[in-house]
Amino acid sequence: MNILDTIIHRKKEEISLSKAKVSVQELKDTEFFSRENLSLKENIKNKSGIIAEFKRQSPSKGIINDKVSPLEVVSAYENFGASGISILTDKGFFGGSFTDILHVRNQINIPILRKDFMVDEYQFYEAKSTGADVVLLIAACLSAQQTFEFTELSHELGLEVLLEIHTEEELKHYNPSIDLVGINNRNLKDFKVDLQHSVQLKNSLPENTLSVAESGIYTMQDYHYLKEKGFDGFLMGEYFMKNENPAQAFEEFISNIKV
Template identity: 70%
Template sequence: MNILDKIIENKKEEVRKAKSEISLQELMDSEYFGKQGKSLKKSLKEKSGIITEFKRQSPSKGIINDKSGVFEVVTNYEKFGASAVSILTDKQFFGGSLEDISKVRRSTNIPILRKDFMVDEYQFYEAKSIGADVILLIAANLSVSQVQEFTALSHQMGLEVLLEIHDEEELEHINKDVDFVGINNRNLKDFKVDLDHSINLKNQLPKEILKIAESGIYNVEDFKYLKEKGFDGFLMGEYFMKTENPGKTFEEFISNVTV
């Protein structure tokens, strides 16, 4: 069993537990459920194109940053021009929580991506109830029909959909309704990074779809290289979070890529 399999097995158990504690109706009664979300499509075009990330740890890197608080980090990301922020909500493997989104939603005006392993309809109601604007679907752990069903459900709730793929076999998961296709430069099964593999995969995507480069962007040169190759957005987390002051690091990065 690889790490992705372990995460999904644990996630299904988490969802079963959550369902027993909070009903769908309770989620639908939240203050955010009926509100219009913030558009990542619009924000990518108007701002830096960078989707920053708040991530405390990962299975491949262990603890990345367990000192910085979510409110301070996200506030600075927004201040210095982030198009959006991705917030990890998986607790067991990434040290996140739903509360991390709740803590910043009221004061944050950029879109929030709930980054998690979505395996059940219940999680989409959760995402909307805490004020998320975008959800992540990972092709590696979903069937083609699940991607279609979850995309339709997301759109019914006003959530945008980022579909993440890793290889050519997962191209079949793309449908006309997904809002973005993210190509993870890091293989989830062995965690190796290959930017050129991602570029080759990007060139096989429908021209009209927005393309996001995810993970494994370690420096300004990587960013500029991927931008030159036609990516519309860039999801970056570890590069900023591994430093003592992620917001300051992001400010410096922005100054270097916009000259």
């Protein structure tokens, strides 16, 4: 069993426990469920294109930064021009929680991506109830039919969808309803990074598909390479979070790409 299989197995156990504690109706009755969602798709087009991530840890890197608060970091991300915010909500492997979104939702005015392993309808109601605007669908975790059904459900709830792919086979998960397609530069099964592979996949997408480069962007050169190859957006977490002061790291990055 690889790490992705292990995560999904654990995730399904967590979902069963959550369903037993909080019903879908209770999620619908929460404060944020009726709010009008913000569009990451439009912000990608009109702002920096950077989806800046708050991430404490990962299975491949261990603890990245567990000293800073979500509000301190994401407020700076917004102030310095991020198109959107990505917040990890997986606790066991990434040290995240719903609380991280709840604590910042009323304090920022840009879209929030709930980044998690979405494998059950219940999770989409959870996402909506926390104030998320966008959900991540990871093709490696789903069938093409599930991707279609979860996209339909997301749109019914007013959520946008970022579909993540890594292989040519996963291109089959794409359908015209998808809002954005993320191409993960890192293989979730062995954690190897290959930017050229991502460029090849991007070139296989239908014309005018909004594309987001995800993970493995370690240098300014990596960013410029992917930008030159036509990526519209860039999901970046470790690049900023590995610094003692992620807010300052993001400000410096934005200043450099504007030069």
